[in-house]
Amino acid sequence: MPASSLSPREVDEQMALIARGIAELINEEDLRKKLARGKPLNIKVGFDPTAPDLHLGHTVVIQKMRHFQRLGHRVVFLIGDFTATIGDPSGRSDTRPPLTREQVLENAETYKKQVFKILDPQSTVVDFNSRWLGAMTAADVIRLASGYTVARLMERDDFAKRFKNNIPISVHEFLYPLAQAYDSVALGTDVEMGGTDQTFNLLVGRHIQSQYGQEPQCIITLPLLEGLDGIKKMSKSLGNYIGINEPPGQIFGKTMSVSDDLMWRYYELLSDKGMDEINRMKEAVTQGRLHPKTAKEELALELTARYHSPQAAEDARRDFNAVFADGGVPEDAPALVCSQGADSAPLAFLAAAGLTASRGEARRLILQKSLSINGELCLDPLSPLPPGEYIVKLGKKRFLKLEVRH
Amino acid sequence: MPASSLSPREVDEQMALIARGIAELINEEDLRKKLARGKPLNIKVGFDPTAPDLHLGHTVVIQKMRHFQRLGHRVVFLIGDFTATIGDPSGRSDTRPPLTREQVLENAETYKKQVFKILDPQSTVVDFNSRWLGAMTAADVIRLASGYTVARLMERDDFAKRFKNNIPISVHEFLYPLAQAYDSVALGTDVEMGGTDQTFNLLVGRHIQSQYGQEPQCIITLPLLEGLDGIKKMSKSLGNYIGINEPPGQIFGKTMSVSDDLMWRYYELLSDKGMDEINRMKEAVTQGRLHPKTAKEELALELTARYHSPQAAEDARRDFNAVFADGGVPEDAPALVCSQGADSAPLAFLAAAGLTASRGEARRLILQKSLSINGELCLDPLSPLPPGEYIVKLGKKRFLKLEVRH
Numbered sequence: 001m002p003a004s005s006l007s008p009r010e011v012d013e014q015m016a017l018i019a020r021g022i023a024e025l026i027n028e029e030d031l032r033k034k035l036a037r038g039k040p041l042n043i044k045v046g047f048d049p050t051a052p053d054l055h056l057g058h059t060v061v062i063q064k065m066r067h068f069q070r071l072g073h074r075v076v077f078l079i080g081d082f083t084a085t086i087g088d089p090s091g092r093s094d095t096r097p098p099l100t101r102e103q104v105l106e107n108a109e110t111y112k113k114q115v116f117k118i119l120d121p122q123s124t125v126v127d128f129n130s131r132w133l134g135a136m137t138a139a140d141v142i143r144l145a146s147g148y149t150v151a152r153l154m155e156r157d158d159f160a161k162r163f164k165n166n167i168p169i170s171v172h173e174f175l176y177p178l179a180q181a182y183d184s185v186a187l188g189t190d191v192e193m194g195g196t197d198q199t200f201n202l203l204v205g206r207h208i209q210s211q212y213g214q215e216p217q218c219i220i221t222l223p224l225l226e227g228l229d230g231i232k233k234m235s236k237s238l239g240n241y242i243g244i245n246e247p248p249g250q251i252f253g254k255t256m257s258v259s260d261d262l263m264w265r266y267y268e269l270l271s272d273k274g275m276d277e278i279n280r281m282k283e284a285v286t287q288g289r290l291h292p293k294t295a296k297e298e299l300a301l302e303l304t305a306r307y308h309s310p311q312a313a314e315d316a317r318r319d320f321n322a323v324f325a326d327g328g329v330p331e332d333a334p335a336l337v338c339s340q341g342a343d344s345a346p347l348a349f350l351a352a353a354g355l356t357a358s359r360g361e362a363r364r365l366i367l368q369k370s371l372s373i374n375g376e377l378c379l380d381p382l383s384p385l386p387p388g389e390y391i392v393k394l395g396k397k398r399f400l401k402l403e404v405r406h
Numbered sequence: 407m408p409a410s411s412l413s414p415r416e417v418d419e420q421m422a423l424i425a426r427g428i429a430e431l432i433n434e435e436d437l438r439k440k441l442a443r444g445k446p447l448n449i450k451v452g453f454d455p456t457a458p459d460l461h462l463g464h465t466v467v468i469q470k471m472r473h474f475q476r477l478g479h480r481v482v483f484l485i486g487d488f489t490a491t492i493g494d495p496s497g498r499s500d501t502r503p504p505l506t507r508e509q510v511l512e513n514a515e516t517y518k519k520q521v522f523k524i525l526d527p528q529s530t531v532v533d534f535n536s537r538w539l540g541a542m543t544a545a546d547v548i549r550l551a552s553g554y555t556v557a558r559l560m561e562r563d564d565f566a567k568r569f570k571n572n573i574p575i576s577v578h579e580f581l582y583p584l585a586q587a588y589d590s591v592a593l594g595t596d597v598e599m600g601g602t603d604q605t606f607n608l609l610v611g612r613h614i615q616s617q618y619g620q621e622p623q624c625i626i627t628l629p630l631l632e633g634l635d636g637i638k639k640m641s642k643s644l645g646n647y648i649g650i651n652e653p654p655g656q657i658f659g660k661t662m663s664v665s666d667d668l669m670w671r672y673y674e675l676l677s678d679k680g681m682d683e684i685n686r687m688k689e690a691v692t693q694g695r696l697h698p699k700t701a702k703e704e705l706a707l708e709l710t711a712r713y714h715s716p717q718a719a720e721d722a723r724r725d726f727n728a729v730f731a732d733g734g735v736p737e738d739a740p741a742l743v744c745s746q747g748a749d750s751a752p753l754a755f756l757a758a759a760g761l762t763a764s765r766g767e768a769r770r771l772i773l774q775k776s777l778s779i780n781g782e783l784c785l786d787p788l789s790p791l792p793p794g795e796y797i798v799k800l801g802k803k804r805f806l807k808l809e810v811r812h
Binding site for chain 2: 082083133134136137138139140141142143144145146147148149150151153154159163166168169170171172173174175178179
């Protein structure tokens, strides 16, 4: 056995952290082989340069990149600027105008500011696929395209469905998975990670690397993180997200609003605590030795501290408890259940619950900064609240326990 | 009407020559419109740089290029060297190794030597698609590929069949029709011509030109020329061809061997005579005023003169007639019918017909230069003759009327 290689036990240890919370690994045998060599692996994750405003859903994979960093591997944060500067060339959509070089670099800085709250800046390579794809000639593209068949691309779910239903697929759409695969060739990638919706494209990378004489990369897919509702995937458009740029009180309060089940899911996918510790906490809760609210506070503190600071996290806990825990809410406060939508806008539920005599009074009080929701000042009378449970406070004395349902 | 435009009658005159012998025009209305402007049109025909050894089948389209030249249009003889220098990148075949730049240029010279026997060198542009395709970037290719759909490519007969039968189609094969189409954009092509098997690719050019804001080209397809047998398309591998580099006696003799029906077909597709004159000859033959052999001699003379010289053509006629017409063949010469294959090799039919006592004698006489077939010396005892009728002469006195059948 060469001096640099790892013992099976050392490989086991790495595998335990790597496998934590993942959706799929293709395949374990290959990855063990790569790890056993004892050399730092090249880990690649691609990011869209157009959307650098992250929420916790995005951080699941970044957290996994962090795991690889902790194990001494080399992480490439790859910004897919090549396709972005082309824009959507099919002309069927103008929602994605081409980005300028300046915009790409600016977005990259925004990304860095956010992801370096998780990743170690010293051992993270931020790269751009325009570096090699931009230098490719037509002949290079044809050579790349020769390495994959139409039939295999047609196996991709969305292509198969669209072809069957006569929804046009432009030929260039066939080139994107190949370009992404070529990124792995250019970077000599050992492991590529992505969401479960990326499985097909990641597998193309394995094949294309073989075509170019490289050892195929391993594939790790990460699950989509459930949003605050515990059902749908976390997304901005569903309003069930925790943005990592949100103020400390929001991150803390929203984390406290998740169900106990979802809390353990978030622990597994987002926390830096080891699984041993998490499992001990879980057992303690099951056995009644630990209150679930205390466990949730731990998680809320960890996440708030990560994206702000330990001090900001402590302050957020204090503020939160001032409203929720320290007797701030009278036992006999009215309760209201409403549906997400027009009914879950402050103007609507304040009047509906009888906290104000009219929508006019509600609007006036909101403008006077009298409304707080989960301890955060609210100045917007019209934006509907997403599903969840809220403590609404109007002025010093008027309280409402609000539940917004789907 | 602008001064430069043509009258409907002038357009009619051009259309008559253009439409002669073609398989399909897409479409007449568009072409009339282009012609009516009275400006020289850009005519494009693509040629494979790997196979510059032409036979009459190839000259059908070159003849049509000549027609356009006679009408004052600008003809581009486009050598598709871009794809050829890539070779067959799929790795599934090594029958087509990439050509070097030197080979491409050398082949281009070979082409010129041949096609300038038909085309006017002064008004022929020889171009290479590597000039623009070689300069394309990956982004350019993606932009091009965005202009066409997978579904439309799947309509191409061979793609549809292969996909249905699970025979792999490499993705780069989808890029070839698009590259060919882009040639029309680069050249601002008004009319592209090709064989009937090219119809699909030529139509892609129309679409891609529109995508790039150009007026779509018109498409003219030329029929595949029947070989000497009058049934299958002329091809080297079938042995039913007249190569334009063959000696005068071969071109003359092979032309004389075609059926009367096929003769008129060759007249229409290959002769420089006007259709009026051809139709008058045809009528004269029908009415018995002209012997079909005389008409065939005219054609044989014209084709032989084109690829050699009028003098060489006259010499070939004299030699031919010395054997066939001037009593060279005794009335009572034996006749033999055999099948194409082993039986149609000289060694076989000479012995079978009893012209020699044995295959050994046949071989010896052939080596002594005693065998002529249709007036041409034959030194090869083993190569089977293709289907057709032959006058075989061994020494000064032994004759055989040979018919080789399929």
